[in-house]
Structure formats: structure tokens, C-alpha cells
Amino acid sequence: MFTTPKPSDSLPDRSIYERRESIVRSYARSMPRQFNRAEGVWMHDDQGGRYLDFLSGCSTLNYGHNHPILKQALLDYIAADGIAHGLDLHTDAKQAFLDTFEQVILKPRDLDYRVMFTGPTGTNAVEAAIKLARKVTGREMVIAFTNGFHGMTLGALACTGNATKRGGAGVPLSHVSHEPYDGYYGPDVDTADLLEQRLADPSSGLDAPAAILVETVQGEGGLNAASPEWLRRIAEIAKAHGALLIVDDIQAGCGRTGNFFSFEDMGFTPDIVTMAKSLSGMGLPFALTLLKPEHDQWLPGEHNGTFRGNNHAFVTATAALRHFWSTDGFAADVRRRSDLLGSRLQRIADTYGFGMRGRGMMRGINVESGDLASAVTSACFDDGLIIETSGAHDEVIKVLAPLVIDDAVLSAGLDILETRIRDAMGADHAANQAIAAE
Amino acid sequence: MFTTPKPSDSLPDRSIYERRESIVRSYARSMPRQFNRAEGVWMHDDQGGRYLDFLSGCSTLNYGHNHPILKQALLDYIAADGIAHGLDLHTDAKQAFLDTFEQVILKPRDLDYRVMFTGPTGTNAVEAAIKLARKVTGREMVIAFTNGFHGMTLGALACTGNATKRGGAGVPLSHVSHEPYDGYYGPDVDTADLLEQRLADPSSGLDAPAAILVETVQGEGGLNAASPEWLRRIAEIAKAHGALLIVDDIQAGCGRTGNFFSFEDMGFTPDIVTMAKSLSGMGLPFALTLLKPEHDQWLPGEHNGTFRGNNHAFVTATAALRHFWSTDGFAADVRRRSDLLGSRLQRIADTYGFGMRGRGMMRGINVESGDLASAVTSACFDDGLIIETSGAHDEVIKVLAPLVIDDAVLSAGLDILETRIRDAMGADHAANQAIAAE
């Protein structure tokens, strides 16, 4: 099933990367292979290696690599000289996407959003969202949360918690206040209460917010999953204080948590939703910002960009929506598989007194040490499993398998993970168990 | 040659756009058609209309729509299940791009740059560039220029001159000072002198800059083309004052001015170059930031993003570099055609006492009135010519034809433009001529 030939002396010359690619590169460091082909849950390297993908482009490949239906739709479109690039002109591909999004996603959920095609990156969708919230409210300050991750451009970066990323700005990041996320101060402190108190207090120093920007599960920040109750409170607080509620569903959306949107069935409706990653279904750059019609107060072109709307992505996104979301089958299957994943991870975590994090198909194990997590994921990679970490200290081993993964393959991947955790914990844990048993 | 059926009552239902697309859309307003196919210099709408493209996706389609060589390379790649998305992992497609970029672009020009794959939008490349300049210099202020356009995310937007775009921020845009571009105060004032005086004066209030960010031709700002002398002065000033020189070559690069980079043969080398738009050759989202090895001081992942590197774009970009830039033929042809365009536009401009703007295949006529320019481009569109305006008041009619256009087709397009300007000027101009002749 897994083939992982070790790098040999006869490898092709790879010096071009040292010579010509900026050292800012990151994933290529922990997965030092050259990949050349991928389908479904598998990636192949140019030495004949085959890897199971538990990373999925950080949730960009929820439907796997090169899904045959999406792939065929794209091949047909290109072959027919479909518009590849047309700025924001109307195209058949755009109309098909909008029609499908309305029919398959919005109507069944009784959601009334307009779609803003931003530049095709998540950070651009976030920038558009906070711009709009500031414009609509006439306020400047945005509330984001500890461990939140929203992008690398200056507006989105100000909303991001990570100190290394923030440090890259080279200027102070302003007009944002980071408040504690659900559970940040432990189970006894309701951080929604804290936020509410400060916003209600005219002397707290916390300015009236234009928006509250929140992820329902913090994909980069350690797979912290907020409770529906807390999220509902945050939605109420936003409303009470005249702020727009922005749900950044870039990583948690598109089915990752078991529904198309991660906030479905929670009893609140965000004012703005940002989407990207798995939206195109095939990994193509594509992002959008959903907004309520009453907030659609943009001037024409007030936020623009060359690649807003990517017609190839319209095509694959439309195919994905039709194939996976026209009926409830796929979502139900994801939820069933989520339970499988959850119970399996919980069992592993319990063995070592670790905590499981996340929800749906967006889960991980907090092994409480970045070094340990890194040792485990590195060992997994040696076994042909692509898996990464998350969290402030990279202490959470994160399972982001494609949602379409077979149960058996999922199990095989989790077997590797379980083994490698056992190996890493081995000596110490056996010793501890022995002591505990005395 | 041109077929432009008027919208009829039997048009398909287009209400989806009103209902579901944000009013922020812009180009679709002045070109209210639904396009469904394009090849070379032609776009087709779903009513059988055929349009000559003098906009080229704002210089994103320098090689035309769906160039057959690029298209075939992409079809082959997708059909073979080539990696579509792999975060920033090494792939065959990435290596091929880097190898080709080194061999075809860097080496012949004796340029030693590293390539940073940013998020696939120009604004992201600019954000990365100014971050890096701030990091390398430890300074915060960036000098940009009047009428400069660099993107819509908060860091790049602060560098953009346009008041409407800036107003969209909803927060004050800081850490940037806009200085007058070449010729801004007319031919008698050397704005490089002004800048130098202020930077040399410790009491001018202009803080020491991290970077000077400049376009050699201002694509959105009115097709102002800086002189080589002025640009060289700016490069010297940057060096003398410890600032990095960033050339934003997003619109003017990739052959638009007759060379791959717009600053070739000018006697200076930028510290950083930002590229996007025509880089993929087929209109796919792709951007990069070129930087000198000594400035490659990033931490791994310090500026990251889901779609940094777009493998489909690697494939088409590589094909484009090989096809168009392996020999001098294409560039020479572009330069020859630029002269054609230039002399023709100059003649039209002279007829009415207007000024020609720009250089290379990036030129226009300043008709000194946004209303006039809009009337002309709108009339051109009725004749099947897609053409847009530029400038602070949209007063410059901008010709951005694909570089691969046949001379005859170029002439046919310019015929339409000339006719429509004559029509618009008609009565008034005849009257003026008569008065002048008395």
C-alpha cells in the first residue's frame, strides 16, 4: 500500500531549490521529496514513492487530488477554449457557479448571501471582509481571537495571533484586539463573559468593534473547537454591540466538519463568511466572501484585483458542488467517518493521557510537546504518511485526511500514526505505567 | 471580423448576478455580455458575438487567450494527474519552472535573484516585498509614488494612490509616503531632486525609508512612463539612503514593454521585483517576488499561504518562457510592433492636440476627460473592441493588446478607435479647427 523509497545517491539534481527558491519555503523541509503525480488520497514522488495524504493541502483537497469528475470537467472546459481569465467579466462558468451555489448551498440552508469574488486567496477574502465591516459600521477596530489564523497580508495578519507570522510584518499591526477564544483560560472561565464585560464597559479601553472575526475550529491554532453555545454568545455580543460577525470558514468549511459550512445548525447566521481552500474542489486558487445584501455597500471596484474569480476554479467548484452537495449523502458519510476518526483518535489519546482536539474530520491529538509531535510526524512520513502539526507550539498532531477517504485507508493511516506515537512514547510511557501500577 | 449582436429580449436569464454577485463588480458593467470562449486575441459571447481584446486582462494575457502550446501543456499535465495543489512542496512542475526561469530569464540577463512563491496575486507579491524590505532594513516607512497602483490588501493598498481604493480600507493607511512620480509637476521640475532633498534633510519629516516602490510605467495610474534617467536616479537615491528598490513589474513585466522585465537596459538592478499577471501566460493566478540572495532573510514560513505556487501555472509559465523567451525573436517582434502602435497612436493624438502616454505595447491617449474617454471606449465596444481607460480621472484610453496580435488585426482595432474618437470629437473639433484657422 505505501511505498517509500529512501533518497538515493542517484537522485536527480535538486540544487535549483537551494539556488533559486527563497528560504521562506516550509513544508518542503519536512517532506523532502519531489512529487509528480497525485490522485485521490495518494501522492507520488519521482522515485516511485507513494504517500497517503493526511494533510490535504491544509484542507484544500477535501475531495482528494484530481477527483475524476472535477478533472474531466476542467479538461473539457480547457479543450473547448473556455475563458481562463476574464477579470470580473460575466462568463458561462461564473454563472454556472453562482446558479449552483444558490441552488445547492444557499437555498437549502435558507441563507441569503451575496458572493464577492475576491482575489483567489484566503487572506484576500479576509481583507475584503474586514474592509467591508469597517465601511458598514464606520468603526476601525476588529476583534479577533487568540490562536486565530487569517492570513499574511497586512490587514489579515493583524488578525492573526502567531508571533512569528506577526513579526514578519515589520510594522506594528494595528486596529485589532485579540480576545481569548473559547476555553482559552480553561473550563472554568467563560471567555464570552469576559468579552461582553469589556465591551459593555465604557472605560475598558476596548474600542467599539467593527467586526468580530472568528473560526469555529482553529485549524492552524491547535484545532481548538468552539462550542455552539460560545459561538452563539459571540454572535449575540456582536449584534448587541453593533459589530458584524465574520466567520472565517476557509479551513473548516466545505464539508470538513460534516456540513458545508462549519456553523450550520448552531443557531446563528454570520454577517460575513470567508471561504477559500477546498472551494474549487481541486486545489485551484479560489476564494470568496459571502455577505448579506444589506451590507453590500461597496462602490464598483472598491476592492478589486486581477484574478478575482478564476474561471477554471468556477468549473471545478461547480462540478464539486453538484457532485457532493446536491444530496445529503456525502455529508452524512463525512459525519459517519468523523465519528470513526474521533473514536479512534480518542482511544489513542486516552492511552497516553493526551487530549483530542477538533471536530468532524478536523481533529488531532495534543501531545503537549512540539518536539514529540515533530518526531511522530517525521516517523510517519518515513512510513509513507503525510501528516503535519498545528498549534502555538506545533504540539498538536493534526489529521486532515481527504473527506472522501475509504474507511480502510483511513484506518491504515491511523495505524501508522498509532504505532509511531507508541514508538515515540515507548520507554517513558512503559516506565510511567509501571510506576502507576505499583 | 467583428460580430456584435445586440442583446435581445430572448436572452437567457441573467438575474443571478443582481441577486447573488456583490455590487463591487466593475468590468462587467461596461461590458455587459456573457463570454464563453476565447482564443488568441478574440473573446466570444454566448449570443455569437466576437470581440477583439485590447484589454488583455489588464496585461494578464500578453500571449493571448488559451495559447495552443500553453493549453496543450496544461491539458497533458492534468490528464496525467500532475499535482494540482501541493502547498509549497517540491514538484516536477515547480522544478521545471525554476530551471527554466533561471536558464531563460535570469542567466542571459546576468541577474541573481531568488524566487519567492507568494500567494498567487499581485497584491500578495507586493505585501511580501515590503515586508522583506522592512525586515532587512529594520525601518518601517515605504516610499511609493503618486498614481501608483500596487494592490488591495492593506499593506499594498497603503502604497496605492487612488483615493477610492484607499477609502475602502476603513482605517488610515500608514507607514507609506507618496512622492511625486517622474513628470508629476511638469517637465520643469525633476521630482527625483525633490525626493533627494527631502531624504537628505534630517528635518523634512520624511522618515528614513525601508524601500522605494516604483512602477516603470504606471498601468492603472494613467500610463505614465518614467524615463530611464529618473529611474536610475531613484535607484541611486534608494541605495544612498539605505532603502531597497522594489520594482513592481506586475503589469509592465513579461514583455509588455518590449523586454521580459520593464527595467532592462536602464543601468540599474532592483533589489526586489514583483511579478504576476502574465507570468502564467494563460491567465492563471500566479505571482512571485524576486529578491537578491543577500536579502533572503526570511524565517521558514514567515510569509506563507495556501496557494503559494500554483502548479497548473508552473506548467503554463514554463511553456511560455520556453516558447517566447528562449530566443530574441519574440521580444524583437514586440518592439517592432510597439513602434507601429506608437506611431499610430501619436498620429491620432496629434490630430486633437492630445498627448500619447506609455511605452512599448502599453500605451494610450490622454483625452483629458473621463467622460470623453468613457464615451469612446463604450462606442468601441459597440463595434466589437474591448478597450478600457486608465488614470486618476479615467481620462486615458489604454491599448493593452495581446503582444502576439497580428499587425493587421492591431490596425483594424486601431481603426475602430480612431473612428470613435473622431466621432466623439466631431462637432466640437471641427468648430475649434475653424476658429483656429480664422
Place this chain on the structure above:
Amino acid sequence: MFTTPKPSDSLPDRSIYERRESIVRSYARSMPRQFNRAEGVWMHDDQGGRYLDFLSGCSTLNYGHNHPILKQALLDYIAADGIAHGLDLHTDAKQAFLDTFEQVILKPRDLDYRVMFTGPTGTNAVEAAIKLARKVTGREMVIAFTNGFHGMTLGALACTGNATKRGGAGVPLSHVSHEPYDGYYGPDVDTADLLEQRLADPSSGLDAPAAILVETVQGEGGLNAASPEWLRRIAEIAKAHGALLIVDDIQAGCGRTGNFFSFEDMGFTPDIVTMAKSLSGMGLPFALTLLKPEHDQWLPGEHNGTFRGNNHAFVTATAALRHFWSTDGFAADVRRRSDLLGSRLQRIADTYGFGMRGRGMMRGINVESGDLASAVTSACFDDGLIIETSGAHDEVIKVLAPLVIDDAVLSAGLDILETRIRDAMGADHAANQAIAAE
């Protein structure tokens, strides 16, 4: 004892204020008299009224109005043509102040501070303090606290919590984060823990601070008094995270809490202390910033100002230090009187289930309603007692009597306060008592 003639029809013309004084004026609204003379604890108006001063210029007149010793020193100095203004030149008056401050204040407390003579306002001392902390640490963010008050100029205002004051800025106030003060979330939440957790978390979004700026008692923010334990924790946190600890002792210093500095005997030493208000002893504008020699990294004149150092204030401040602080008698007397004040206020507060706030001679009663507090202080004023409110909602009635007040006069003033609270609570409270008794 108190004489408070009501305004009569024969009052002198006061229309000049309406005509020529900006409506920004505040205290003159709640105390609409024209004062012309004051000595000790008494103020006199021009209609023969006499008022007991429980406001003391917001703790600027700790030694009362026109203390005879200070007054005589100033008269002698002026009569002898002592330097009134000399920029920051050395003068006999400055040397005498520095000598005395060293001998009487620093040495006995084993404190090694240098004195920076800032512009003669508290806000200027705060601006100097945060500038220095930013310079010394190379960081930009300052931590201030909920309900903190530090001044009205832009740097100090960013540290101030009050929304109305902040709103006056007209620009976003940046580079400061407001954290919850001691007790802000009630007795069960240790806010020092919260702060420590966020600073230790590299993904919290809270940037590394240049300084932590704290008042030991929040004079404007509702007379919240931090516990010594909490302040010690804050000092430890500052040290652990490389931030300078700034104690803003502008209102709480100069004996108000029973010692010269409000943080004495608490087991920590601030890196920087700001002082103003009662420093001159006679109400003259005077402020200074105390800093540790190792942090004295200013360039000459890097923070300057016309009135830095006010020689008249040097004279009165020197006289005050010698008279009140050369022995322990005054401080002991203040502490004794503080107990008297405390037990009396506690008794009043208990009667109505209110809470007492503050410590030393800086106490008040939280009547939990701004309207009620205002009604009480207004009624007190009718009885000849000058008294004001504090807090986010002006809900704390604040007693800031001169420290030199006679016990009998203090009691007489408190009698008025007690009576007026009883009157205001009257009907309601009687009713409530009756219900409670059933």
C-alpha cells in the same frame, strides 16, 4: 462653618464664559460659582460663599490651598527676582529641588532614580515614560489596564481606557493593549494569571510589550485599588517578559495613600515612575519622570519642551518636601486619618449595601449609579462641600480631601455626605428595609 449664598440676580456679568470659553470646560458646570480665594481646605467665592474642598484639584492640593510655608517661599523667591523661566538651565531652585528630593525622598527609601523634568503636565510625564520604555526595549506595544487614566495627548490617551476621552482622538489609538485590572472580572479571576498566560503564549496575538503601565489606585477609573500581591505579580511578569514597569503615581503619589509613593513597602520597585499633581505642593504645573540610571538612554533634547522644569514649582516643591517629608510625622498622621476616613465611609457604605473603594486618603463609595452619585454630590455642593465622582459611569463618590485636613473638619464634611446620601436613598431605602424586615 459653611457659607453658601445662592446665586442672586445681582450677580456680576458672567457672560464672558459663554462667549469666549470653549464648551469643553467641565468642572465649572457642576460647581457654577466664581472662586476668588482659597486657603487650606477652604475655597471662597466672590459672593461670600465658603466651601470645603473634598476634591483638592483631583489630588493636586494634598497640602491644601496656599499653604503658608510654601506660599512664603514662593513670595520670597519672586520678590528676589528668582529665575521664573530658564528652559532647562541649571538654577539654584533646580539644584535645591534635586538635592532635597535625593535626601528626603530617594535615600531614605533606598531608591536610585534619575529625574527627568518633562513638560509640566502629567500627560507629558507619561509620554516621556512610554517613549523611553519603547526606546530601551526596542518594542512598540504598551500594556495598560481597564479603567486606567493617563492623559489626553495622543501617546498617553492611547493608554487611557475611557471611551469618551479616546473618542476625542479622531484617529485610532494604537500600540497599546488594555488588559483587565486587579479584580476586573470579580474576586474569582486572577487577572495577573490571564495576562501571564497570554504573554507566555506565542500565538495569543499579544505582542511582546515595551512596558506595563499601571496605577496602584485608579483615581479616575473608579478608585479601584490593586492589591500588593497583584502588583508584585505584575512587576514579576514585566521583568520576566522584558518589559519596563511604569507606575503612574500622578494621582496616588505625594502622600495620598499614606506614603510618598503609593507603591512603597509592596516588595517591588518600578522601572519608571511618573509624578505630577501634588508634586509642587501648591498646585503649580510640575511633572517629572523618574527612571533608573541604566535606562537613562536619552539623547540630549530627545524629549524636550519649553516649560520642562518650572522654577516656581521647584521652590514650592522643595519647601513641601522639607516641611512634610523630612520626618515620618506627616505620613503617620495621614495613615491615621486614612483609617478614620475608611471606617466612616465603610459604615456609610454598609448601611446601603454599597462597596467602599480605594485606600489611604483616596477613597469613595460606589453607589452603583451615576445619576445617584451626581444627585448626592450636587446636593453636597449646595451645602458647601466640593466633592466629585469617579468611575466608568461616574458611579463612585470620591473623597479627595487635602491630607492636612483637621479631623473635625473631615468629620463635618463626611456628615454632609452621609446626610445627603441618606436623603437621596431615603424613600427607596426605607421601603427596602421594611420589605427586608418582614
Place this chain on the structure above:
Amino acid sequence: MFTTPKPSDSLPDRSIYERRESIVRSYARSMPRQFNRAEGVWMHDDQGGRYLDFLSGCSTLNYGHNHPILKQALLDYIAADGIAHGLDLHTDAKQAFLDTFEQVILKPRDLDYRVMFTGPTGTNAVEAAIKLARKVTGREMVIAFTNGFHGMTLGALACTGNATKRGGAGVPLSHVSHEPYDGYYGPDVDTADLLEQRLADPSSGLDAPAAILVETVQGEGGLNAASPEWLRRIAEIAKAHGALLIVDDIQAGCGRTGNFFSFEDMGFTPDIVTMAKSLSGMGLPFALTLLKPEHDQWLPGEHNGTFRGNNHAFVTATAALRHFWSTDGFAADVRRRSDLLGSRLQRIADTYGFGMRGRGMMRGINVESGDLASAVTSACFDDGLIIETSGAHDEVIKVLAPLVIDDAVLSAGLDILETRIRDAMGADHAANQAIAAE
């Protein structure tokens, strides 16, 4: 006339300054004496030295030191227990000041301003002014000028040009753009034209300003005097673009240029005027912001401060207004003396090919070298003349004598200056003259 004993070995111990005064001190470095008495134009040190004051506290002592009439008024006030400090309560002293200011200053000049008593420093008056302009206009950006000096607190510092002062902030200074002052680019460039062009251009990157903040003569920035024509243009530009015109008259006001306000008779009326320095007449801390009634949109207490209004300063300021400004005699005398000063300085300047700067009694010689200027002023001090430099490179020797100086004493001081310039230029200049004569 001048007595300047050199420091001897038997000097009193001055080590307190090294030990206890921050190294931020500045003037005390170039004038290392201890002063103990001053009257009129003379300062005395504690070793019997007597110095002629050509600095006047940077124009804070326009009426000289301890003017007998002002001094007596203050002595009487203090002796009678006049209110020294009363926050912003109404007092006899305040009313007298307002009445006098209205009668003596505003009415004769037909000016309709309201008076805002800010904290008693120039920087506070500037902070209040720009806050108000931002509030009234709803805009954030303020235009200030090259070489402008407006204060050290963060809002005013952002408006200040000097790089060393700006560097002290430790944070980027935002929301201000520095534009070239009159003559900044030499006589051939009208900088008002440049400003107008950029403000009229929606793509210049210069945001719409809340205010234009200007000094009519730049006291710290090199005694640059703007022409009435330029100032009128600036006033027109402000009006045309919806910005408030703020004249910072802190150094140039109170008679320094020959009228009470420096902008009188120029054909425009500022919207806001800031005043401080010589306002009290005796060097006491006092500042105010004048504003038009229609802009008096403050909330009560929105900008407040402990020492707003300084009653001692009200007393001396009132006496000064009455004595010096009730008739035209003083102003006429100042103008006459200004001509004397001007012709004398021009002659000295001409001798060496230097330029004279400034106007009224606010003039200097640009010796084009900070080292030379410093050598001259230092030599003057040895002769008993207190004189300082100004300008970006401290290259302007600045004469700021008290306005009340006798002609003979003024001449005596200028004799010293002339001699010391001749000494410093001596050898070089003789050589140059010889060469020129060949």
C-alpha cells in the same frame, strides 16, 4: 555691562546633576552655569556672572524676565491667597484674563475666537488643535511642513519634522504628511502649487486632510519665514479642500513678529490658533487653543487635564495684555526695533555672503554650518551673551532678544555677535576675499 567670571575650582558641588538629572537635559550643556536671578534682559549666575539673554526662553520671555508690573501683580495675587489651582473652575483671575483678551486682543482685530484652556504646554495646545480638526472634519490626516516644530507628545510629534525628535517616539508616527514649506525647493518652485496639485488629484495618495498646520515663521526649523502670499494660498487651499487651517503661533506669537499674532494683516484668518510661550508674559506655563465658535464641538471634558488654566499665569498674562497691548505703542516700538535688528543682521550676513532669516524680532543668520554656528554661539557665551542656534543642522544663529530690550543693549549684544562671527570666519574669510579680489 557683561560680567562673566570663569568657573573656578572653588565652585559649589554640582554633582547632583550628573547623579540625579536625566541626560536628556540640553541647554544646560552649552551654558554650564548655575543661574539664580534674572530681571529684564539680564540673567545672573551664582558666581557673580551677568548675561545678556538673546534666547528669551525660546521666545517665552518677550517682555523680559520678571517684568516689574507682572511681578507685582503676581505677588499681590499670591499674598491675597488668590486661587493658585482650581482645575477649570471659574475664578476671578480667569474672568479677568478672558475679559482682557476679548477687549485688548480679539475686538480690535475683529477676531471671533473661543478660548480653550489646554494643559499649560505648547504641545498640549497643538494636540487639542489637531484633535478638534479631526473631530470637526471626520478626517484623520493632518498636513504639516518640512522643518515644522510642534511638540514632543505623540500627536504633536507626528507633526514635527526633526528626525531626532521623531526617532524618540519609538513607534511610527502616523496620520500626518509633511509637505514642503515656502521656499523649500528654492525660489523657482512654488510649494503651494505642489500641494494644491496633489490635493486636487484623487490618485496622488495624499488623503483628504483634516487640517493644515503651519508656523508663519519656523522658530526651531531655521527661522524660515513664509511670505504672506504663500500663507494666503495655504489658507485658500485649506478652505477649498475642507481642511481647517491651524496656525501654530506658539513661538512667533505674542508680539515677536511685530504684532500680537504673527498672521495679522495678511488677509486670512486661521480656523485655529495655538499659543503658549510668552502668553503668561513671565515665563509661567500657560497655553491655549483659539477656535472659531462654529468649530467648538467638544463634549465637556473631552480634552481635559489637571493644569488646564494656570491661575498665576492668568494674572501675569492679564497684566501683560493690559500693559503692552492696550495701545499700539509697544507693537510700533517692536516693529521699529525689528528694522534695526534686521538691517544690522543683514549687514553682518552680507559681509560673508550669508543669508539672513526670519522677520520681526525673530531673525538669524544662516552660517551654513552647524559647527561654525556652534563655535560662534559658544564664543558669544564666553562674552556674556546667551544665544542659540536653529535649523535642521543647527546652522542658523538665532537672535531672540526680549522685545523690551533697549536699542543700546541690543546693539551691544549684536556687537559681540559680529565680533565673534568675524573671529570665527577670520583666516578663511580673509583668504577668500584676497582670492576674490585677484
